[in-house]
Amino acid sequence: MSSQLTFTALIALLICSSFAQSNNPGHSLEALTSYNQWRNNNPRVYLNDAEKQYRQTVFLENFQKIKEHNANLVSTYQQGFNQFSDMTKEEFVxxxxxxxxxxxxxxxxxxxxxxxxxxxxxxxxxxxxxxxxxxxxxxxxxxxxxxxxxxxxxxxxxxxxxxxxxxxxxxxxxxxxxxxxxxxxxxxxxxxxxxxxxxxxxxxxxxxxxxxxxxxxxxxxxxxxxxxxxxxxxxxxxxxxxxxxxxxxxxxxxxxxxxxxxxxxxxxxxxxxxxxxxxxxxxxxxxxxxxxxxxxxxxxxxxxxxxxxxxxxxxxxxxxxxxxxxxxxxxxxxxxxxxx
CATH class of the missing domain: 3.90.70.10 (Cysteine proteinases)
Structure with a gap:
């Protein structure tokens, strides 16, 4: 399998995984609304549609992490959206x-x-x-x-x-x-x-x-x-x-x-x-x-x-x-x- 096909397959898998993990009507609508608002405040230029879809997937995964973190009453700090919201932790590091x-x-x-x-x-x-x-x-x-x-x-x-x-x-x-x-x-x-x-x-x-x-x-x-x-x-x-x-x-x-x-x-x-x-x-x-x-x-x-x-x-x-x-x-x- 070529590296391009491998990358495309990985993106597809991540997209499917993201929606499978958060596929309830209220959450999905809330997540996509948040993504659109974030995009308006954080313009991005993508190489192609595959990268655009991948970045959206990463954002939605971070959205879920943020919700779970902020729902934890033990947490001493809050998380939210910023310029890093479409990055994985590994990419950020x-x-x-x-x-x-x-x-x-x-x-x-x-x-x-x-x-x-x-x-x-x-x-x-x-x-x-x-x-x-x-x-x-x-x-x-x-x-x-x-x-x-x-x-x-x-x-x-x-x-x-x-x-x-x-x-x-x-x-x-x-x-x-x-x-x-x-x-x-x-x-x-x-x-x-x-x-x-x-x-x-x-x-x-x-x-x-x-x-x-x-x-x-x-x-x-x-x-x-x-x-x-x-x-x-x-x-x-x-x-x-x-x-x-x-x-x-x-x-x-x-x-x-x-x-x-x-x-x-x-x-x-x-x-x-x-x-x-x-x-x-x-x-x-x-x-x-x-x-x-x-x-x-x-x-x-x-x-x-x-x-x-x-x-x-x-x-x-x-x-x-x-x-x-x-x-x-x-x-x-x-x-x-x-x-x-």
Whole structure:
């Protein structure tokens, strides 16, 4: 059997399976109505009718998953429709999350740079007893607008620029927008960094690069969601972080750090794509995969982490989400903060 026939047969099987699983009049009408409304808000261009039918099938399967999840009274968060609703979880992981994030990516290829500081310039020891009961840097004007990484695994770049934008505001009282595309194009192995553009990367490496070269503005180096050639040759560009540290891997340390400024963190976002509201906690602590970089911008009075994402302002809670306390989804495993 040819690969084309195999693909067509698979699509047909999925379509039949989807309607067989949800073939009651009320549900079918509701599902198809939701699909048509979603299509109006999320225009798509398909290669052919087979792909169009397949995407509709995936949406209907996600529709059923969302209904079942939201009907579960034990769930602490709600799911809904967004730009990922016609993707399978496997496609989402492959296209949006980082496929090349490794422990070694937090270390430089060369030990010649001393820009990263092993000292704790802000005294972030994780033992302070004067931390606030809650903090949200959005209310202080220190968080830049939510951006959208598109179909590119460049979340590490957005986490990095978010941290630099917030720290720059706290220190210099200017809320600038820095270029993620500069990091995607320039923080690469050929320039001596462990990062891979749209295939994943490291916010440590991004900050290391920024401390040496400086950051262009978003407007001067706009985002394309595709890795290109590095357009920066000067080392006297704009904002440069002076030092940054990996803080303690515990709740107290992250809360203490967040009292000073937002913090770049990594997490397992495998099941996050359909989130719309509530406190997210859908990770297996015994099988974590740190495949997404985000920016912690605070915590609420219940200890839930307030997190800025990079999937656009229409996703989640205006682009943000709440993550359950402590080390949910690995958020405490690799926190990194600018300190000067």
């Amino acid at each position: 492959e296209k949006i999350l980082m496929s090349n994030y490794q422990t070694k990516s937090s270390k430089p290829l060369s030990s010649s740079s001393t820009q990263n500081s092993s000292s704790n310039d802000l005294g972030l020891t994780g033992t302070s007893s004067t931390i606030a009961s809650s903090i949200d840097w959005r209310t202080k004007g220190a968080v830049s607008p939510v951006k959208n990484q598109g179909n590119c695994g460049s979340c590490w770049a957005f986490s990095s620029t978010g941290a630099m934008e917030s720290f720059n505001y706290i220190k210099n009282h200017v809320l600038s927008s820095f270029s993620e595309q500069q990091l995607v194009d320039c923080v690469v192995t050929t320039n001596g960094y462990y990062s891979y553009g749209c295939n994943g990367g490291s916010y440590y490496q991004a900050l290391l690069y920024a401390s040496r070269v400086g950051m262009e503005s978003e407007s001067s180096y706009p985002y394309t969601a595709v890795r290109g050639n590095c357009k920066v040759t000067s080392t006297t560009n704009g904002y440069k972080p002076v030092s940054f540290v990996q803080i303690g891997q515990n709740t107290q340390a992250l809360k203490t750090a967040l009292n000073a400024s937002p913090v770049s963190v990594s997490m397992d976002a495998t099941n996050l794509y359909l989130y719309t509201s509530g406190v997210y906690n859908n990770c297996d602590p015994q099988n974590l995969n740190l495949n997404h970089a985000v920016l912690a911008v605070g915590y609420d009075s219940q200890g839930n982490w307030i997190v800025k994402n990079s999937w656009g302002a229409s996703w989640g809670q205006q682009g943000f989400f709440l993550l359950a306390p402590n080390n949910t989804c690995g958020i405490l495993d690799q926190p990194l903060q600018i300190t000067a």
